[in-house]
Amino acid sequence: MGRVVWESGDAxxxxxxxxxxLVAKTFVSWLDVPPNRRWLDVGCGTGALTSSITSPGTLVGVDRSSGFLTTARSGPALCVGDATALPLADASFDAVVSGLALNFVGRPEIAVQEFxxxxxxxxxxxxxVWDYAGGMEMMWYFWAAAAERDPAAAALAENLRFELCRDDVLAGLWHQAGLRDVSTRRIQIRTIFTDFDDFWNPFLGGQGPAPSYVATLADxxxxALxxxxRTRLPTSTDGSIPLTAAAWAVRGTRT
Incomplete structure (x- = not known):
């Protein structure tokens, strides 16, 4: 499989x-940052996390994908930038956050030092970050089916490719960066797809490891996949597909 693509915000x-x-709402509440503080969202993407931040004093979003930034909701000041070399001054923010980005940074330890x-x-x-190791049912069903038809696909699953899907690894990065009072939390949500098309069609968008794999397949x-x-997913009588997803969150304090 070629490189993972992250360019289309809508996809x-x-x-x-x-x-x-949905994860972002619980995550922001857990941080309990007072109002009117200076926020930075690194890897802000389409604005999932920034849109959950209420009453900020200032709000800045940085992402390396200009395509994602065009989809991000209005509100924060947005700029293109790399998490490992943030184009921002030292000691500029009261809250530095990142949602679902660290697994796709080449040197996550450098990124956390930049945070x-x-x-x-x-x-x-x-x-x-997503708990790929034990909490992403949509990914589990997809890769199990893909590996059944193509055994080589098993090695492409996120739980094998991304070590940051574990709380102890995340905590280690935070300690390594010199942050104190480090703690982690698992956040679980329900991911209810209205029907099979609602589940399947996003895998045709080419964004992320699984959709990138689908893009390599012949018709x-x-x-067949x-x-x-369709035969493996749990389906309710109304046609909906009730699954769950989970993320690991980590926090620390700058000394």
């Missing part, structure tokens, strides 16, 4: 962005 929203918004650099003394530095193989998934 990302249909795939996992809509579920990230700490731009955070003011006493600021909260926090992030969340007959893609159709779709029909195999």
């Amino acid at each position: 990302y929203e249909a795939y996992v962005g809509r579920w990230s918004r 700490s650099r731009v955070a003011a003394p006493g600021a909260v530095v926090a992030a969340y 007959p193989d893609r159709d 779709r029909e195999l998934l």
